[in-house]
Amino acid sequence: MFGFLQADGHLEQGAGQKGRLTVEISARDIHILREFQELTPYHSSITERVRRTNFSASHHAAIWSLCALEARTTLNELGLPYGRKSTTITPPRCEFSRRDYIRGVIDADGSVGYTGQGFPFVSLTTASTAVGAYLCHYAKKVTGAERHIKRNARDSIYNIVYTKEAAQALAEHLYYPDCLGLQRKKDAAAGLATWVRPAGMRIAPPRRRWTPADDAELLRLGDPAAAACALDRTEQSCSMRLWRLRTGKA
Structure with missing residues (x-):
């Protein structure tokens, strides 16, 4: 609530x-x-x-x-401020039921269902950095899927999306039987459980993030092919990262 x-x-x-x-x-x-x-x-x-x-x-x-x-x-x-609050709300600073709190936020400002391509998804749109980061932290524990929030350029809002098996796991965890919530989203969450990954659909491995040490070694070598061997990455990944570092986009 x-x-x-x-x-x-x-x-x-x-x-x-x-x-x-x-x-x-x-x-x-x-x-x-x-x-x-x-x-x-x-x-x-x-x-x-x-x-x-x-x-x-x-x-x-x-x-x-x-x-x-x-x-x-x-x-x-x-933690419910008077007046405008979209950017300032934060999770409570006391003991509380975490999954019930997140379900309430998603009921109000999120979506549960299927994408246009037929994939399960659970998403949240929020202006609050604290709430967005909290969802990412909590959902990683539940699903193993890592998300890093970033405001979109159009309206400075965070759009956090989980799809496929991660969405199924998160929906099942949040919308448990007889929980308090919007009935249409409870129904949508239950419907995600029927999805089965099509045969032959590749499962993307967890994204490996660049560390400062990786960046330093890449810049020292200055060669994507050599860096690919040294850092155990693809040459394409090293080439793109090197370009981003040199152009100030990373």
């Missing part, structure tokens, strides 16, 4: 002790707001409205509103 609120919730602070938490999502997912409402020991309300958005002339939305000061204070102390 907290992961979902960090991604899709908005904590507003008014005059004095006034303020409220709001979460607005598509009405098709209203069930998750009702579950949040049942979990929360404070008075709250769920309303619906239809409005025009950039994507639809009649978007049907559901809004959960919670005004209790004690509830807002608790959420704020856990």
Whole structure:
């Protein structure tokens, strides 16, 4: 629940002790707001409205509103800031259920399903460096797949994607039976388990990253063929890395 609120919730602070938490999502997912409402020991309300958005002339939305000061204070102390928050949210700095937290974040700002090529995938789009790095750290322990976050050039957002067996393992781990989550993503996660790698599809080996020592030896030799033998890499890899080092792109 907290992961979902960090991604899709908005904590507003008014005059004095006034303020409220709001979460607005598509009405098709209203069930998750009702579950949040049942979990929360404070008075709250769920309303619906239809409005025009950039994507639809009649978007049907559901809004959960919670005004209790004690509830807002608790959420704020856990790491849900007042006002704009997309780049500043971080995982809680206390004991918490890691996979449930990550599932909440992915429910709000991620996707689960199949790519256009028919491959399973689990992805997260986030502006928070801390949240993006945390997913990469956690998912590596679960799947063995290593990811290094980098903001895209268009809107400075991190797009983190896991595909094929890594996506299957991550989805199975996060969306376990009877977990709290969006039903459509729980269904999508369950559907990933049916994928089987086609016969003959090569499994790419783990990417071997260049170290400062590798770079120094490559520059010392200055020859991709010689470096390939010395560093146990392909000549093409050494040639590309040498070009990137010499042109300042690495």
